[in-house]
Amino acid sequence: MNDLxxxxxxxxxxxxxxxxxxxxxxxxxTGIIWLHRKMQDAFFLVVGSRTCAHLLQSAAGVMIFAEPxxxxxxxxxxxxxxxxxxxxxxxxxxxxxxxxxPDIRQLFLVGSCPSEVIKIDLARAAExxxxxxxxxxxxxxxxxxxxxxxxxxGEDACLASMVPVLKDTTARELLLVGALPxxxxxxxxxxxxxxxxxxxxLLPARRIDGTTAVGPNTVFALTQPFLGExxxxxERRGARHIAAPxxxxxxxxxxxxxxxxxxxxxxxDTFAAVTDAPxxxxxxxxxxxxxxxxxxxxxxxxDSQLEIPLARFLTRECGMTAIExxxxxxxxxxHGPDLDLLPANDRWGPQxxxxxxxxxxxxxxxxxxxxxxxxxxxxxxxxxxxxxxxxWAIELVFTPVHFYEQAxxxxxxxxxxxxxxxxxxxxxxx
Amino acid sequence: xxxxxxxxxxxPHVGAMRVATAMKGLHYVLHAPQGDTYADLLFTMxxxxxxxxxxxxxxxxxxxxxxxxxxxxxxxxxxxVDRFDPQAIxxxxxxxxxxxxxxxxxxAETMGLTIPVIALELPSYSRKENFGADETxxxxxxxxxxxxxxxxxxxxxxxGPTALGFRNRDDVEEITGLLADLGIDVNVVAPLNATxxxxxxxxxxxxxxxxxxxxxxxxxxxxxxxxxxxxxxxVPIGVRATRDFIAEVAAITGLPCKVDESRLRLPWWTSxxxxxxxxxxxxxxxxxxxxVCAMARMARDEMGFEVVGLGCYNREQAKAVRAMAKALGLAxxxxxxxLDVEAAIAxxxxxxxxxxxxxxxxxxxxxxxxxxxxxxxxxxxxxARYSPVMGFEGANVVFDTLIHPLxxxxxxxxxxxxxEDFEFNDAAGPSHHGGxxxxxxxxxxxGSISEKVRTEGASEDLxxxxxxWLSDAERELKKIPFFVRGKARRNTEAFAVQKGxxxxxxxTLYEAKAHYAR
Numbered sequence: 001m002n003d004l005x006x007x008x009x010x011x012x013x014x015x016x017x018x019x020x021x022x023x024x025x026x027x028x029x030t031g032i033i034w035l036h037r038k039m040q041d042a043f044f045l046v047v048g049s050r051t052c053a054h055l056l057q058s059a060a061g062v063m064i065f066a067e068p069x070x071x072x073x074x075x076x077x078x079x080x081x082x083x084x085x086x087x088x089x090x091x092x093x094x095x096x097x098x099x100x101x102p103d104i105r106q107l108f109l110v111g112s113c114p115s116e117v118i119k120i121d122l123a124r125a126a127e128x129x130x131x132x133x134x135x136x137x138x139x140x141x142x143x144x145x146x147x148x149x150x151x152x153x154g155e156d157a158c159l160a161s162m163v164p165v166l167k168d169t170t171a172r173e174l175l176l177v178g179a180l181p182x183x184x185x186x187x188x189x190x191x192x193x194x195x196x197x198x199x200x201x202l203l204p205a206r207r208i209d210g211t212t213a214v215g216p217n218t219v220f221a222l223t224q225p226f227l228g229e230x231x232x233x234x235e236r237r238g239a240r241h242i243a244a245p246x247x248x249x250x251x252x253x254x255x256x257x258x259x260x261x262x263x264x265x266x267x268x269d270t271f272a273a274v275t276d277a278p279x280x281x282x283x284x285x286x287x288x289x290x291x292x293x294x295x296x297x298x299x300x301x302x303d304s305q306l307e308i309p310l311a312r313f314l315t316r317e318c319g320m321t322a323i324e325x326x327x328x329x330x331x332x333x334x335h336g337p338d339l340d341l342l343p344a345n346d347r348w349g350p351q352x353x354x355x356x357x358x359x360x361x362x363x364x365x366x367x368x369x370x371x372x373x374x375x376x377x378x379x380x381x382x383x384x385x386x387x388x389x390x391x392w393a394i395e396l397v398f399t400p401v402h403f404y405e406q407a408x409x410x411x412x413x414x415x416x417x418x419x420x421x422x423x424x425x426x427x428x429x430x
Numbered sequence: 431x432x433x434x435x436x437x438x439x440x441x442p443h444v445g446a447m448r449v450a451t452a453m454k455g456l457h458y459v460l461h462a463p464q465g466d467t468y469a470d471l472l473f474t475m476x477x478x479x480x481x482x483x484x485x486x487x488x489x490x491x492x493x494x495x496x497x498x499x500x501x502x503x504x505x506x507x508x509x510x511v512d513r514f515d516p517q518a519i520x521x522x523x524x525x526x527x528x529x530x531x532x533x534x535x536x537x538a539e540t541m542g543l544t545i546p547v548i549a550l551e552l553p554s555y556s557r558k559e560n561f562g563a564d565e566t567x568x569x570x571x572x573x574x575x576x577x578x579x580x581x582x583x584x585x586x587x588x589x590g591p592t593a594l595g596f597r598n599r600d601d602v603e604e605i606t607g608l609l610a611d612l613g614i615d616v617n618v619v620a621p622l623n624a625t626x627x628x629x630x631x632x633x634x635x636x637x638x639x640x641x642x643x644x645x646x647x648x649x650x651x652x653x654x655x656x657x658x659x660x661x662x663x664x665v666p667i668g669v670r671a672t673r674d675f676i677a678e679v680a681a682i683t684g685l686p687c688k689v690d691e692s693r694l695r696l697p698w699w700t701s702x703x704x705x706x707x708x709x710x711x712x713x714x715x716x717x718x719x720x721x722v723c724a725m726a727r728m729a730r731d732e733m734g735f736e737v738v739g740l741g742c743y744n745r746e747q748a749k750a751v752r753a754m755a756k757a758l759g760l761a762x763x764x765x766x767x768x769l770d771v772e773a774a775i776a777x778x779x780x781x782x783x784x785x786x787x788x789x790x791x792x793x794x795x796x797x798x799x800x801x802x803x804x805x806x807x808x809x810x811x812x813x814a815r816y817s818p819v820m821g822f823e824g825a826n827v828v829f830d831t832l833i834h835p836l837x838x839x840x841x842x843x844x845x846x847x848x849x850e851d852f853e854f855n856d857a858a859g860p861s862h863h864g865g866x867x868x869x870x871x872x873x874x875x876x877g878s879i880s881e882k883v884r885t886e887g888a889s890e891d892l893x894x895x896x897x898x899w900l901s902d903a904e905r906e907l908k909k910i911p912f913f914v915r916g917k918a919r920r921n922t923e924a925f926a927v928q929k930g931x932x933x934x935x936x937x938t939l940y941e942a943k944a945h946y947a948r
Contacts, residue, residue, distance in 0.1 A: 021489075021506075021509075022467075022486060022487055022488070022489050022506065023464050023467070023489045024467045024470070025464060025465065025467065026465055026468055027463070027464060027465025027466075027468075028465075029465070030468075045433075047431070049441065049525040049526070049554060049555065050434075050437060050439075050440065050441045050525070050554065050558065051440070051441040051443075051444075051466065051524060051525050051526075051554070053434045053435075053437045054437055054440040054441060054444065054469075055465070055468045057435075057436060057437060058468055058469075058471065058472060059468065068435065070435075071433050071434060071435045072433070072434050072435075073431040073432065073433050073434075074431060074432050074433075074434050075431060075555060076431065076432065076555055076556070077553075077555045077556050079431055079555075080529070080555060086431070089431040090431060092431075093431050093432075093433050096433070097433060113463040113465070113525075113526035114525055114526050114529060116492070117495070117526055117529045117530060118529055145463070145465075145492075146463040146464040146465025146466065146489075146491075146526075147463045147464060147490065147491050147492040147494075147495070147526070148491070148492045150464065150465075359509070359513060376471070377470075377471040377474060377475050378467055378468075378470030378471045378474055378482065379474075379482065380474065381474045381475065381478060381479065381480055382474060382479075382480060382481050382482045384480075385480035385481065
């Protein structure tokens with residue numbers, strides 16, 4: 001696949017701008033909002049403060065009114081006084097919750113900043129509660145605190161907490177890792193099925209009674225770029241990672257499928273037979289949707305770790321140039337293949353940045369005046385008011401954007417604000 | 431610990447952000463972990479502000495914990511002062527920083543800044559958003575207000591409007607206009623759009639108008655005590671309250687009451703014949719104490735509704751709400767648990783809810799129309815158009831807001847006339863739900879008596895569901911329009927219990943109807 005590398009080389013070895021300062025990002029608790037939709041028998045119980053509950057409410061928007069399977073056990077003053085009490089309180093709240101929701105099969109105790117700082121031992125609580133409520137309910141624990149996790153890292157921490165309790169296997173199986181919308185997951189399974197790959201397991205599975213297992217003969221592919229901890233946990237159990245660019249756009253999807261197909265011994269003819277038609281469809285859809293993106297510049301603020309693969313998609317398939325690609329964390333084993341493909345020629349080699357000092361980064365964005373700025377909701381309207389066109393990043397996590405059939409939609413998400421800017425004629429008369 | 435899904439109020443530091451974001455020339459340095467910046471989007475998205483809230487977060491992470499966080503705070507504080515050049519800063523801790531005990535106030539004081547540094551103590555584990563706003567504003571006023579002579583003309587301050595306040599923007603405009611009609615200039619509006627320099631000028635006014643007790647009362651009391659400024663006690667929501675407010679202002683200033691009511695339309699609208707059907711509509715009110723008390727009075731005296739329940743989520747206003755409930759012959763519901771609110775609404779089975787966005791969703795679930803009268807509200811309740819709830823235009827706005835969810839008089843008449851018609855049948859649902867509303871509850875006003883009685887612990891028979899509807903009575907009940915059927919069922923069953931009847935016949939139905947006729 002070396003022939004796909006960009007002229008002038010990729011960005012894998014480009015100098016990375018690392019800054020520390022104020023970070024305008026979500027904490028890992030936010031991952032609950034989409035994870036609970038995916039795992040239909042799971043409940044996410046945050047142990048935290050009113051701030052945590054308020055964050056979930058603000059992030060969940062109207063979803064919070066649909067009997068969601070998450071909640072916050074809010075710490076009160078008495079809970080801060082003594083540790084022993086906190087565990088009794090937690091046991092009582094969990095018992096009450098499980099009595100009210102007998103459909104719940106797995107319960108995640110999700111750590112927050114307050115619970116981490118006062119060191120409530122949620123791991124021990126999870127063990128104790130698992131025994132108490134076995135065999136019907138499995139209780140696990142992970143941290144979604146802001147001091148430890150950024151936005152999508154919450155999913156990573158959640159999946160990593162599941163890896164140690166997965167069943168052992170010696171079978172040669174393909175494990176696909178990352179929560180995808182059901183429609184996307186079905187497309188992925190269908191494509192691989194047509195290639196004759198059928199020993200597939202999913203993490204997370206839609207329900208706990210799934211048969212996800214792991215062992216020394218397991219190979220795994222990641223569908224999301226923010227799964228560093230899960231990647232490490234799976235390797236600890238002897239599974240082997242299939243490195244690939246992430247399946248965004250026609251090219252990303254093809255390369256991802258190619259890496260999996262090669263690993264599974266699929267012939268070139270079969271691969272072409274399965275992918276030719278959807279590849280053509282995707283190319284056509286992208287061409288239509290990206291009409292307004294061609295020749296435009298893009299600036300990514302850090303948010304989800306999706307930035308590098310998305311920048312690769314926008315530069316290579318939509319004709320954009322990247323000015324800065326900011327990511328909360330960069331992990332060579334995961335982001336490397338996408339960085340290899342990101343064009344880095346002399347004129348506009350993008351600045352790759354990791355971490356954030358938001359005021360300094362805003363200064364850079366203002367100076368560069370990009371045609372499109374990808375950022376969070378706290379920055380989007382203020383930047384629009386300064387005349388910059390923005391695409392709010394969180395939508396990219398909630399909307400189906402992976403694989404062939406969504407490639408046009410993905411380009412559309414970026415082109416819509418650009419198109420809208422050209423449609424609105426509201427400036428004062430000249 | 432308490433399991434929560436919805437929360438009516440955020441933590442107290444969000445209240446402090448509401449004050450900081452309302453003001454200009456003030457910056458908030460908040461010691462908080464990575465992630466607490468989520469609160470920015472309340473201001474940039476829900477209120478649609480075109481600038482970032484003037485808040486610098488230290489965004490400490492796990493690796494910073496230990497002695498490092500104090501340095502981090504000082505660096506962030508110095509950077510914020512250098513970059514934003516504020517006239518004053520407020521400093522404080524969020525819930526997590528409260529636990530690590532860095533003392534932002536002490537740290538900021540050692541930095542030798544040349545601008546005022548106002549320290550905030552906001553107990554995150556016992557108080558909430560409104561307290562945070564009230565306390566922050568009070569501390570700012572206490573720190574910055576300067577002794578000075580009164581203005582030559584009669585002037586007042588308007589206290590309490592903040593960022594993310596329900597209709598605060600337009601209330602301020604409406605009340606400023608009203609005061610101008612009375613010959614009174616506004617000295618300073620605060621915190622909304624005020625600068626620290628403006629706060630210093632507060633004592634020049636002759637008196638204070640306290641628009642929102644939730645967010646301005648501590649400051650108003652302090653100004654009264656320290657500078658002898660009386661403050662108004664009537665919140666001008668509704669026609670009668672607005673007139674009372676004017677009388678109160680006249681008493682304070684000694685100026686004559688000269689008011690322009692030429693654009694006040696509520697009294698005629700509510701008197702006109704199309705409003706007759708509003709008579710005795712049963713309403714349930716829930717929200718912040720101030721809006722609930724004022725709107726309850728409006729609902730009863732200016733709309734002709736029957737108030738069948740009221741409550742608030744902010745304990746700070748519990749006393750006022752209990753007094754209002756008592757005046758209405760009700761018991762106030764003081765809770766921040768939406769499940770309690772939902773149960774109370776289901777038990778009261780009102781024909782309309784006046785509440786917050788939470789109650790709007792409870793209403794959707796129970797099939798009861800709802801009008802939003804209080805924060806917390808969503809983006810649609812920060813409208814582009816002028817929409818005060820205070821003063822005379824506010825009364826016009828509230829009239830429209832309250833009747834829109836209800837079926838119009840003529841429409842209701844037609845529904846009754848054509849109730850067997852395919853378009854107007856029960857399953858079509860109320861027209862304001864676009865005919866697509868899920869028919870979750872066959873009766874618009876909720877469950878039968880057995881449910882209500884169970885909660886009140888009444889007779890064993892009823893708890894066992896022993897009041898039986900005979901088929902002719904049941905058929906007749908079905909002929910009653912769906913939006914009043916729940917009430918009819920409830921009343922009839924209550925009547926049967928009262929008479930000790932085991933069965934409801936056609937006669938029982940009509941005897942009950944006669945009994946409850948109004």
